[in-house]
Amino acid sequence: MIVRARAPLRLGLAGGGTDVAPYCDLHGGAVMNATIDKYAYATVDDAGHGELELHAQDQGVHARCEPADAESVDPGVKLLAGAYLRICRDFLNGERPPLRIRTFSDAPPGSGLGSSSTLVVALVTALSEYFSLPLGEYEVAHLAYAIEREDLGLAGGKQDQYAAAFGGFNFMEFHAGDRVIVNPLRMKDWLLAELEASLLLYFTGVSRESARIIDEQARNAAGGVQRSVDAMHELKLEAVQMKESLLRGDLDAFARTFQRGWEAKKRMAASITNPMIDAAEATAMAHGAVATKVSGAGGGGFMMFVCDPGDRVRLSAALRMQGGTLLDFHFNPHGAVAWRANR
Incomplete structure (x- = not known):
């Protein structure tokens, strides 16, 4: 039996960072995000040779070991x-069957599209289907979060897992005690089309290690650094205002909120922006962009630009001169899905 799964990557539209502890535990967080038609994929089948085989195909990392030795595999396949280990522990009474698990993603790690967390959601979804586990979206997202943050000790927030599990446009609320509420937005077709025409997704060419930036944000929140905490309060408010602007179909308000959120985000941690990002922003603003922000923790990865669709061509040409690449995308209303392949 072969099981495949895919989970959608996301654009962080507003509130990113307020889903990271300890801020969300102390003050409550709010995030507005949307998934796109770029994915992380996972395949699970019987290896056929009694060993555990793990292959991160897009990273070129391939490991084989006895299932009992899964804790000591190459760090390149730690996700x-x-x-695998969490599913075996929580649902298989500790039994470790020999499996072949393969993954790849449409975006590189450190891109700012939530690729690592989305990959874990795809893995949990595939393993859940393989073992016929009755897991809903909230359970899949929470399990993926626990694998990354608790089992593997990777720094980060919660929005990526829930975005990948649920899909679509979602306003998310994060509270103490790992309580998360996902509020789907019903978007009109014309608004989705206008948003797609107005948004440019630009890859800077630099993948960054988000954990360092997130650690700085967490230290600032825990230490009560007022400039950073005030910025997070503002980001949370921007998420609420962006939700309201989308529900009203007010794209001018959407753009204003988008830009205010970016200005607030830059005050959360010094490493969120850098001269390369500043230069791309300045170029974009001089060629038709009305708002910008970095998707994800910052420091590199993908940047998003809002423009009038009539300025899209000249803005695209100017951004290409900066040395990065543009990624075409469409919004995707569907969350993680698994299927059994008859091969």
Whole structure:
């Protein structure tokens, strides 16, 4: 039996960072995000040779070991091993069957599209289907979060897992005690089309290690650094205002909120922006962009630009001169899905 799964990557539209502890535990967080038609994929089948085989195909890392030795595999497949170990522990009474698990993603790690967390959601979804586990979206997202943050000790927030599990446009609330509420937005077709025409997704060419930036944000929140905490309060408010602007179909308000959120985000941690990002922003603003922000923790990865669709061509040409690449995308209303392949 072969099981495949895919989970959608997301654009962080507003409130990113307020889903990271300890801020969300102390003050409550709010995030507005949307998934796109770029994915992380996972395949699970019987290896056929009694060993555990883990293959991060897009990273070129391939490991084989006895299932009992899964904790000591190559760090390049730690996400695959972490998902396998958690599923075995929580649902198989500790039994470790020999499996072949393969993954790849449409975006590189550190891109700012939530690729690592989305990959774990795809893994949990695939393993859940393989073992016929009755897991809903909230359970899949929470399990993926626990694998990354608790089992593997990777720094980060919660929005990526819930975005990948649920899909679509969602306003998310994060509270103490790991309580999360996902509020789907019903978007009109014309608004989705206008948003797609107005948004440019630009890859800077630099993948960054988000954990360092997130650690700085967490230290600032825990230490009560007022400039950073005030910025997070503002980001949370921007998420609420962005939700309201989308529900009203007010794209001018959407753009204003988008830009205010970016200005607030830059005050959360010094490493969120840098001269490369500043230069891309300045170029974009001089060629038709009305708002910008970095998707994800910052420091590199993908940047998003809002423009009038009539300025899209000249803005695209100017951004290409900066040395990065543009990624075409469409919004995707569907969350993680698994299927059994008859091969």
